[in-house]
Amino acid sequence: MRVTEQIDALEIMGVNAPGYLISPKIIAGVSMIPLLTIISVVLGLGGGYLACLTSHDIPTTLYLDGLRDGFNHVIVTVCAVKSISFGFIITSVCAYFGFYTSGGALEVGQSATKGVVYSCIWILFADLVISSLLL
């Protein structure tokens, strides 16, 4: 959008471009990544149950007992904190690089790569910090 002057057009109209463009992405990331995490956890546990049911290698009652015995509420907390943090990192870092891209098509590609690389690095760092604080 910066390259095609669409951000300049927003600013000329008196729109707070960072707020208008970046905040919906951050809100979406912070709310949807935890939701995706919940879905993936449910699907993972459900998939395990289905595997037990179809393969008959492990009785389903044993599987469910294992789930209950192995449950630790701290893991849920860590999962929630990490998903919210990662959602924030992914959207804010990528939006930052996208917002301040200047030049042409080449720079757009470079910014996309930077966005992915920097958000991966920040996620690794946040993972380390959250794990060492909460676990």
Next chain:
Amino acid sequence: MITVKDITKTFGENDVLRGISAELKSGKNNLIIGGSGSGKTTLLKCIVGLHEPTKGQVFFDEQNFTDMNFEQRVPIRTHIGMLFQNSALFDSMNVEENIMFPLNLFTNMTKAEKLDRANFCLERVNLKGKNKLFPSELSGGMKKRVGIARAISMQPKYLFVDEPNSGLDPKTSILIDELISELTQEYNTTTVIVTHDMNSVMGIGDHIIFLYNGKKWWEGTNKEIAHTDNKELNDFVFASKFMQAAKAKL
């Protein structure tokens, strides 16, 4: 009227604009011309607040725009319309939504009123019935006209146009120039056009500012430009053989 006082803009150690002062009059086509890198787009961006000048001030009808913060500038910005070099239409919106975008932001009009206004603006730029097309489905000239329609949707007091003829064929360029000129008369806007198209200069240049090396080198009208003895201006305006021949006939 827009008053520019002693505008200086520096990027690092590069002085792009050096103490430019000018009065840009309402109801006139004020053209900023100059070679590539002379600072004309930078001057335009300093005037509209996309760049903050290193030194100097810009006044919109006596109001000091430069010293205002973002919120204070909003009421003035609602009176500004701008056509960008690449038209800067929002890709995710169709023509109608692009034109209604500023109306959605700054007016309490009903949806029907906004649609009426969008249709009026589209008709004004000869694009009646193209409401539902997306920018990717438009030609360069059509994009420019939609950009103009969006710029005039709020009935602006100030109209800024950056390189209106870039990428257009000569016939479409003339149509765009005429449209801008008509709108300037119709709404009595202070129109500021950055261009290096000599047809525009000679056709609609009511007030021309020539920039050279970041300085205001010459100021006058399109009638005066043919008789000036300013060497740099003559080298710029009459660079082509066609223009030299046209000058010889004057």
